[in-house]
Every structure is written in C-alpha cells, then in structure tokens.
Amino acid sequence: MYPFKQYAMKDITATFGTLYHPVKAFVVYQKDSYDKSIYVESYDMDKMAIPSMHIL
Numbered sequence: 001m002y003p004f005k006q007y008a009m010k011d012i013t014a015t016f017g018t019l020y021h022p023v024k025a026f027v028v029y030q031k032d033s034y035d036k037s038i039y040v041e042s043y044d045m046d047k048m049a050i051p052s053m054h055i056l
Contacts, residue, residue, distance in 0.1 A: 021045075021049070022045040022049050023044070023045050024042065024043065024044060024045065025042070025043040025045065025051060026040060026041070026042055026043075027040070027041045027043070028040050029041075
C-alpha cells in the first residue's frame with residue numbers, strides 16, 4: 001500500500017530522562033493567525049531541570 005517500509009516506533013518514555021537532559025526551552029506566543037508578530041520566552045534549565053526565565 002505504501003512505497004516505504006513501515007517501522008514500529010520505540011517507546012522511550014521510561015528512559016528519556018536518562019538519555020537526554022533538558023538545557024534550554026523556548027516558548028513562542030502568537031496572538032492569532034492574522035497578527036504574525038510573536039513573543040518568545042527562553043528558559044535555561046538547571047541541573048534539576050528547573051527553568052529560569054530570560055525574555056528575548
């Protein structure tokens with residue numbers, strides 16, 4: 001049916017925290033689809049994955 005081989009996705013939920021550690025998060029806000037201006041917040045994560053906010 002499909003021209004490519006299908007693979008089952010691996011569930012890494014249980015091990016994700018040991019494989020990857022968060023260091024930065026960005027949150028992008030947009031008022032609505034007509035107003036294309038955006039507001040961005042940047043968060044640095046500490047060793048306990050607790051964010052501290054920096055507004056860009």
